[in-house]
Structure formats: structure tokens, C-alpha cells
Amino acid sequence: MTDALALQLAEIRAAGQAAAALDGGVRTAALRRFADLVDSRRADLLAANRRDLDEQAGRIEDALYQRLKLGDGKIDALVTGVRQLADRPDPVGTSLGRTLLDDDLVLTKVAVPIGVIGVVFESRPDVIPQILSLVLRSGNVAVLKGGREALHSNRAFMQLVGELNREIGELPERWATLFETREEIRAILDYPEYVDLVIPRGSNQLVRSIQESTRIPVLGHAEGVCHVYVHPSADMAKAVDVAIDSKVQYPSACNALETLLVDGECAAEFLPRFAEVAGPAGITIRGCERTRSVLPDVDHATDDDWRTEFGDLRLSVRVVDGLDAAIDHIHRFGSGHTDCVVAEDETICESFLRRVDSASVFANASTRFADGFRYGLGAEVGISTNKTHARGPVGVEGLMIYKYQLRGAGQVVRNYAGTDARAFRHEPLS
């Protein structure tokens, strides 16, 4: 790491401490003003985005190009999202519990920001206002690294941030910093002392490469291999509908269905009904031997298919015998993202909900519901398949941690030790 970069990062760390100590009202005012700026400067934003689009036309895949593109619809959604965050209560300093340890000795667990959030993203420039508004609401600060393809758009958003900083004097200038080179972000990922949490927003490859190359905690998921298991007690019409929606409603989403598990007892009934809708919907099935014995025209599935996030209308289908076998398959091949059972038998539903070890576990609802907005969290940082800190769709809460404050009157520990030790009261306070 160069000295100049280390100095910048030390300034960002200090900005984090200053941001955490700001009054919540300043954060709210800044969010409102930020929304207004994005709204009123949309012509500048769209013009900068036009430059990116012109430079990238024909040079990047269509999916990336679509994600790069800003429009009035996206800007409107961003502005609404930032205003909603401004309306939410400020989480910093919220008491999470108080305990009277002894007379005049009160322990309080308070919510505090994590500190410095690193965000690495590709293509989509709207990540900047989205994440920055979450970071601002939660009292954190951010270092951002966007893709070269969105250079002009990213700079246009950062120009608004500069303007915001000039208008809201209390904001520490370094609360949001955009880095533009790979070398800078590479250096940052090597130093856990400067960044507390990394959030990658982009392809599975991007997420995996970051997970594998840093000791900083990474929030996110590399894969979304989601399952729907159709139990013999299922209402077959519902089962078809849930499975179709889980796949077709947005096939490239991380919460889209990849493997349909059909119980052996209802395969003969369910599979033809499913195929009748799936075919016209554009779904192409890769089935196990038993699936092929019911639907002889479908391709043969390999073990690799069970582990694959197709991200398109390909679907793997496997016939399994009973709930245990379905759960075994999910635990063996799934990614712990979102899995669903379709059953009318409540015992089966409850057993599935309890036993399946995934971030989101559903009974009789499309896997596509796994989403921060649909869960009512407001904006979303992303969906985590981590087993620590935050799991599933992550909103403002996932950017918070806590600290313990102890208010005393000069108490010392030696009075609570040894013979004649004073006893603690440990009474919860409201």
C-alpha cells in the first residue's frame, strides 16, 4: 500500500468515527437533500450515463449494458428509496437493552455503525446512491470501487455527493470516497484495519473472487441455487404456479428456482401438469432418470446440474422419495439462499421450515419473495448467505453493530471478588 493511500484510508477511518457521532437529524437532512439533488440533477446524470453507454455500445454484453443504463424510471425509484430512508428512524444510538448490574451501575447495549464499508460493484451506477443512502442512514462511511464501464455515471453521482458535503457542513468530507483503480481496491482488501465490511455487488465471479481474496468480512452470496420441493399433499395447481413463478418471474435473479424436487408419490401426477405450463413459458428441463420416465423428451441431468445456478430458463428436475430425501438434496447441493416446500400437510411444512438450513425457507410461496423490499426492510444492501452477522435480505440493520456502555459511580471489581464479594443484581431495565 502506498503512503498516500494509507493516509487516505486513515482519514476515512477518522471520518467513520465522526459520522457515527453526528446527530441523527443531520443524517436525515443529508438524506433528504441527497434525494433532492439526484432528482433535480437528473439531466446531468443521464448525460454522463449517455457517454458511458456510447463508449460501451457493442463492447460489453447486453445484460451488462442494460444494467449500465440509467433512465427516468430508475432515477425516480432511487429518489423514492432515498426519501423512504430519510423517513425511517435513525438507528444510531438506539438502546438494545439495559441491565442494572448493581446500585448506580447500569449497562446499556447500544446500536452503533460498523464503521467503514467497502463496496465493490460492476456496471450498475445506481449502486452508488443506493448504498450511500443506506450507509448515511446507518452512520457508516463508504469506500466505493465501480467498474470502468460506468466511469462517467459514477463520477456524476460523486459530484452530487461533493455538493451535498458543501451544503451540509457537518458531514465529514471523507464519508464517501470513490476509488477508480484495481490496484487501490486490491490494496484495500489486503488491510482489515482500514475496512470493516466488504459488500460486492455484481456477478457471482466477482463475489467469489472477493470472498477468496480478503480476510475482511464479506457480506453477500456467490450463488443462488434455490429449490422448490413438491410434496404429495400439495395442491397441484398451487405447486405448478409457485414453481413457474419462482423460475419465470425473473430467471436471472438470485432467488429464482434452479432445481425442482418432486416427490416420487406425486411425480406422475405433477410432472405432466407442470410441463404443460413450463413448455409454453420457455422453460427447458434437465431431468433425472425418474423424471425422464414421466417426461421422456427432456434432457438428462448430471450431478453438475444440481449445483448450477443457470440464471436463465433452464431448470433441473429431480424425483426424490420423501421429505428427508428432499432436505438431504437441498443441504448437499443448495447454496443456503432460498428454498420452498409446497404442501397442504402442515406438519410437513413446519418440519421443512424448521430443518432446512437456508437464509430464507418458504412454505407455499414463490422463492421470488426473498427480497428486502418484499420483506418490508426498505432498501437492501444485498442478500447474504453468510452464517454470521446478517443473513438473507439485508437492510440498514445489517450495517449496524453494538457496543456496551457502562455508567458507574466509581465501582471497582475487587469488591465483587473473593470472600465477602458483593453480588451483582443483574436486573433488566426497560
Add this chain to the structure above:
Amino acid sequence: MTDALALQLAEIRAAGQAAAALDGGVRTAALRRFADLVDSRRADLLAANRRDLDEQAGRIEDALYQRLKLGDGKIDALVTGVRQLADRPDPVGTSLGRTLLDDDLVLTKVAVPIGVIGVVFESRPDVIPQILSLVLRSGNVAVLKGGREALHSNRAFMQLVGELNREIGELPERWATLFETREEIRAILDYPEYVDLVIPRGSNQLVRSIQESTRIPVLGHAEGVCHVYVHPSADMAKAVDVAIDSKVQYPSACNALETLLVDGECAAEFLPRFAEVAGPAGITIRGCERTRSVLPDVDHATDDDWRTEFGDLRLSVRVVDGLDAAIDHIHRFGSGHTDCVVAEDETICESFLRRVDSASVFANASTRFADGFRYGLGAEVGISTNKTHARGPVGVEGLMIYKYQLRGAGQVVRNYAGTDARAFRHEPLS
């Protein structure tokens, strides 16, 4: 990783899924029986420990030898601790919040175990029953790696675990596995797919070497460089008492005082009074120039001293000008473990409590209070200086994560999208 080890770890992962699905009553019964076994087999435990002590006598440092040693006192404390955990409500499956997303569509956030907890410890064999009881209460499973110096003691504890497993048939056999070679634990730390969280219990060197060599989240702290800042508004007698207790009550503890910060406005008054008590208590001071102008006989402190966890009766003392300078020093040289202000001025106390970014922040109380038992958490896994997941003293709660369960009636997302989209209700349920 060898195939045999990979197979074992896959079995442990499966045991984790089984343990999470156990009825809470089974976990409680197992905890009670485990306490009884430790209590009634203490002769076997002490005999095994005697073998370790005899083999290690003269071969390891005294501090390690003391930590290796079991006695009736330690066994009693262990048994009491396990029984207290048995008395606590089972946390698995606790609802952390419910939201009505729409008619017949209910989202529940439930507490679930993290999964497989890796524990690496040195010398102290009592880590096994301590951590295993926390792991059992929280529905997790554990892989343990102890030091060679405690081989016989560790095996004696694991024998009790084997007996427990035979008596409580529902417990998955692999819920607690002891590994004895460095190669095994090295291989395990390389594979985040098998272990969800690593807890090192031992020297700072052990913790740091694990933090630096695995991508699995590590819960703990390498250093405890704790501060007491004496403000001019402090009651000087209280300030002396808090500072002395913070250092002397247990100098090698991680929450013991390492650097005393004294405000320039009260240094001339406070320092001589402190030195009068510190000297007879065995404290040796290393002071900055301004400290030495008041206490000319003390050694000179270097910049390295501000970063050092002495772990003994050495203490660094620095004179600083005002709250901001004190906080700057703490943020620059501290380890984010536990820091304290002594002041009668409430504004100063509140500002310190709010601004200092450490796991535990105190006003007018000894830093030695930073401890799971004293906080009323019951048993403690350790103290974390992490900025994600769990911070400060960590009890059962730190071994839990959550998942989202969604109970529907066949709802699909396409009805909530596009024109004529159904609106979500997002009503909190009790």
C-alpha cells in the same frame, strides 16, 4: 485435506443440521446430565489432569502450567456454569419478529444456531466443558483442537462426552469432535465450507495467527490495550481507585488497564496521588515527558509502549490536553476492547461513551467489569473486538444467527409486479 478428514467434516456438518432440529428439551436434559457427569467423574478428570501436569512440570512456563491445572474449585465452577446454562431458556427457534406481508403470507425471523463452531485452545482443558455447554445450549456442534500439553485432560473430558452421547440417544454422535493434530486443524481452517465460525482461546499470538490464516470468521480479540482517561472534573479518589483496580485486580486479563491518560489540567494533582498507591501495589510506570515532569523517577515511555498490552504490572502514562486528545489517543493506539473515562462532568462522560469506538466504553467504573459473567450474560465464549456479528463479551447469543421463514398459501410474485400490482401490507405482528 485427506478424504478421511473431508468425510468426517461432512458428518459434522450433518450433525450440525441434526442438532439444530433437536427439541430444546433434549438439549436441556443433555446439559443437566453433562453437569452431573463432570461432577461425579471428577476423580477421573483430576487423575488425567495429574498425568498432564506431571508430564509438563518444568517443561512449560508457570502461567501455562497454572492454566493447565484442574482442581475441585475449577470443577465446581464448571458444574455450576453448565447447570446455569441448563436453566436458561432454549434460544433455538425463538421468534425475533413477525410481519404480515399480505393476507395469509407471514414472514417470521427466527433464531437458529450458526452451525459448526471451531474452537482452538491452548493449555486450559476446562475450555472443553465450557465451550461445549454453550455450543449445546445454542444448538451448534463443535470441532475442537486442544494443545498437546493437556492431552490426557482433554481426552478425559471427551470420554464424558462419549458417555453423554450413549445416554442421550437423540444427540448426533458427531456434535463434539476433538482433533489432536496441527495438520488437521490447519486443513480445517482452509475450508470455510466445513466450519462457520472459529473461536481461538489462548495467547494473543494464537489468536493473531488464526485471524491471519483463515477466511472463516474468527470471533475474539488479539489485543486488549485498554485505557482510563482522568478528566479534570473527576473525583480524584475515585480516579485513583478505578485506575488501580483496572490494573491490579488481574493484570494479565485482557480487560486490564495498559495506558492511563491524564488530563493536563489535573496531572499535577492526580499523578502524585496515583503514584502513592501505585508504587506499593507493584505498578511500574512508563511515562511521557509531561508525566516525568511531575513524577521524575519513572521510566520514559516510547511510542511502542502505547501499543503494548503489557499483561503485567507495567503501566504507560500519558498526559493529554482535553477529551478530544484522549479520544484521539484511544482511537490511534487502542484495540477497541474496553476504555473508560473518570469524570464528574456528565456531558464529558456522555460524549466519551458516545464517541469512543470500542466494544465496551465505561464512565466511572473499572475496566475489569468487561466480562460476560459481570454483564449478566452467563457463560462467555470470549470477548470480541470484531466490528461485525458479535462485539464485547459474547455469550450464547453470539453463537446464534437467524433465518427467515415465510408461510404462504400459494402466493406468486407476478401478482405483486407491474401494473395492477397488489400492494404489500407489511404489518408487524406480535
